[in-house]
Amino acid sequence: MARFPATERPLPDQIPWAVVWRALLPFALGYFMSYLFRAVNQVIAPDLIGELGLAPGELGRLTSAYLFTFMLFQLPLGILLDRFGPRLVQACLLVVAAAGALLFALAPDSWSLTLARGVLGLGLSGCLMSAFKANALWLPMSRVALGNSTTIAIGALGVVAATRPADWLAQAIGWRSMFELLAAATVAVALLILLSVPKRAHNPQGETLAGQLRVMSRVYADPVFWRVAPMVAAMSGTFIAVQTLWAGRWLADVAGHDRVAAADVLLWMAIGFVIGSLATGWIADRAQRHGLTIEAVVGGSFVLFALSQCLIILQAPVPPALPWILFGFAGQAGNLGYATLARHFGPATAGRAQSAANLLLFASAWGMQWGIGGILDFFPGATEGASAPDGYRWAFGTAFLLQIMALGWYLQVFRRKSPAE
Numbered sequence: 370m371a372r373f374p375a376t377e378r379p380l381p382d383q384i385p386w387a388v389v390w391r392a393l394l395p396f397a398l399g400y401f402m403s404y405l406f407r408a409v410n411q412v413i414a415p416d417l418i419g420e421l422g423l424a425p426g427e428l429g430r431l432t433s434a435y436l437f438t439f440m441l442f443q444l445p446l447g448i449l450l451d452r453f454g455p456r457l458v459q460a461c462l463l464v465v466a467a468a469g470a471l472l473f474a475l476a477p478d479s480w481s482l483t484l485a486r487g488v489l490g491l492g493l494s495g496c497l498m499s500a501f502k503a504n505a506l507w508l509p510m511s512r513v514a515l516g517n518s519t520t521i522a523i524g525a526l527g528v529v530a531a532t533r534p535a536d537w538l539a540q541a542i543g544w545r546s547m548f549e550l551l552a553a554a555t556v557a558v559a560l561l562i563l564l565s566v567p568k569r570a571h572n573p574q575g576e577t578l579a580g581q582l583r584v585m586s587r588v589y590a591d592p593v594f595w596r597v598a599p600m601v602a603a604m605s606g607t608f609i610a611v612q613t614l615w616a617g618r619w620l621a622d623v624a625g626h627d628r629v630a631a632a633d634v635l636l637w638m639a640i641g642f643v644i645g646s647l648a649t650g651w652i653a654d655r656a657q658r659h660g661l662t663i664e665a666v667v668g669g670s671f672v673l674f675a676l677s678q679c680l681i682i683l684q685a686p687v688p689p690a691l692p693w694i695l696f697g698f699a700g701q702a703g704n705l706g707y708a709t710l711a712r713h714f715g716p717a718t719a720g721r722a723q724s725a726a727n728l729l730l731f732a733s734a735w736g737m738q739w740g741i742g743g744i745l746d747f748f749p750g751a752t753e754g755a756s757a758p759d760g761y762r763w764a765f766g767t768a769f770l771l772q773i774m775a776l777g778w779y780l781q782v783f784r785r786k787s788p789a790e
Contacts, residue, residue, distance in 0.1 A: 393507065393516065395562045396500035397523040399459055402555050403496035404527030405535070406470070406489055407435060407609070409551075411617030411635060412536040413544045415628055418754040421479050425618070425756050429742020431483040432614045435490035436735035440728055442494040444585065447724030451717070455499035455506075456566040463559035466492025470552035474545040492555075497524070498724050503566075505711050505719040513711050518650020521701055525646050528612065528639040528697075536632040588722045593713050596779060597706040598726045600667070603775035604674065604703030606733025607768040612638070612700065615741050615764075616693060619681070622750055623758045624689045637690045641697030645670075649702050663705045664780060670702030671776055678769050682762050737768055 410417070410432045417423055423431075449458045469488030476482040497520070504516035538547045588594055616638060620631040653666045677695035680687060707723050714722040741764040748760025 393500070393503055393520070394523075395558070395565050396455060396459060396496070396503050397520045398558050399463060399493075399496040399562060400500050400520055400524035401527040401530075402463070402466070402551075402558055403493040404524040405531050406466070406493055406527075406551065408528045408531035408613040409535050411614050412532060412628075412632055413539050413547075414614070414617060415621075416539065416544050417482070421482075423479060423754060425745040425754065426739075426742045427479055428618075428754070429614065429739045429745075431479055431486055433610075433735045433738040433742075434483045434486040435493075436609070436731050436738060438487040438490035439494040440731035440735055442491055443498070443724045443728035443731065446495050446498055447585065447721035448582070450495070450498060450502045450724070451721055455495075455502045456562060459495050459499040460559045460563040462492050462495045463555050463562070464492070467552040467555040467559070468492070470548045470555060474548035474552070497521075498727055501707060501711070501723050502719060505716045513708050515650045515654040517704065517708055517711075518646050518653065521704060522643050522646035522650070525639060525642040525697075525701075528642055529636060532636040532639055533632045536628065584718055585721050585725065588714065588718065588725050591713075591722075594710065594722065594725065597709050598729045599775040600779035601703045601706040601726050602729040602733035603772045604671065605701065605730050606737055607772055608674075608696075608700035608703070609731075609734040610737035610741060610768070611765070612642070612697070614738055615761075616696070618745075618756070619761055620689065620693075622755045623684065623761055626689070634690045634693055638693040638697040641694040642701065645698035646701055648698075649705065653705055653708070663709055667702050667705055668776070668780055670699045671772075673699035674702065675769070675773075678765060682765050682769065684758065740764075741768070 410428075414428060417428065417431075446458070466489055469485055469490075469492050472485035472488055473482060476485050500520040501517055504513050504520065535547065538550075542550075617631055617635055620626040620634055621628075624631075624634075626634065649666065649670060653663055656662065656666050673695055677692045677699065679685075680692035681696070685692070707726065710722045710726060711719045744764040744767070745756035745760040748757040748763070750756050
């Protein structure tokens with residue numbers, strides 16, 4: 370069975386190219402597809418509203434169905450990743466995702482679309498955690514934060530693809546045909562993972578299911594987990610909820626952008642996300658080498674994230690793209706908490722610990738994405754499917770307050786740690 374030669378296994382602080390091309394990049398492409406599907410509804414929302422007459426709450430419900438099933442599968446996902454490895458688990462799940470894309474292309478009404486989005490979320494639920502598990506298996510612990518952020522940056526290119534390119538394709542061939550093409554691309558990535566990644570990339574654990582569940586219970590009982598997970602859920606959950614749907618609606622309802630102009634701003638936000646993912650990983654990598662902490666990087670990034678949200682909530686007189694570029698650049702900093710969990714729990718349990726945090730993250734993202742739509746229903750706009758600016762201020766402001774509370778707890782607890790800890 371194929372495996373990397375021992376000479377190609379990473380030495381301290383070294384990442385061989387064979388590992389990058391055969392074990393890391395295929396999983397990053399899976400995360401690219403995950404983010405593309407997650408964010409594409411923001412550009413086809415006008416089509417869905419026009420064809421089905423959706424209210425903001427209905428749009429939030431069907432879009433957040435992806436996040437709901439994504440969330441539900443995180444616990445079994447962590448167990449499967451640690452038991453069978455990311456290669457087999459991820460390839461199988463991507464086939465499920467392709468089926469969900471086909472169902473979405475054929476769906477005749479909003480509830481059918483909701484079901485199809487749920488199948489998509491299930492099939493794509495393992496993309497990021499499979500990549501993080503592969504990084505924890507193949508990279509030195511000191512480079513995991515860099516590897517994770519690089520994976521996120523490649524995934525962010527999926528957000529780029531979900532802006533102007535997806536809008537152009539949807540208008541050229543129709544959003545249903547576009548989803549049929551995306552289904553075929555998803556199958557291709559599944560085959561790449563199955564054929565490229567070595568079959569024995571790790572040694573499967575010999576635990577029983579009950580034994581693995583006991584390990585999971587210890588993860589949830591660990592105080593370090595509860596120092597990190599609320600911050601990840603609040604910051605990244607808000608970012609996902611807004612980035613993948615409500616940013617586009619804000620640009621239409623508040624900024625008054627047409628479809629093309631909104632897609633342009635979303636493209637700039639996605640570019641900011643790519644740059645921010647790479648920059649944050651590089652800064653975190655350098656910070657650790659110079660004795661600083663990931664917590665300091667998270668706190669510094671939140672300053673920019675908070676500024677972007679204040680500019681949006683207050684409708685500051687700045688170019689409309691500026692706050693969204695800042696939002697994209699700084700919004701993923703909470704994901705650095707996964708590197709803390711990987712370091713604390715070690716490679717053998719990293720999949721379960723990170724998936725446990727991911728469950729809380731996507732529970733937050735699901736609740737916020739649907740909840741924002743529910744709040745907006747109380748502030749109807751002048752046209753069908755639109756909302757008034759006051760609704761966005763209430764919805765985004767509530768999410769901002771939750772972030773401040775979670776980050777305050779995170780930083781306060783780490784300040785209380787003794788030097789021995």
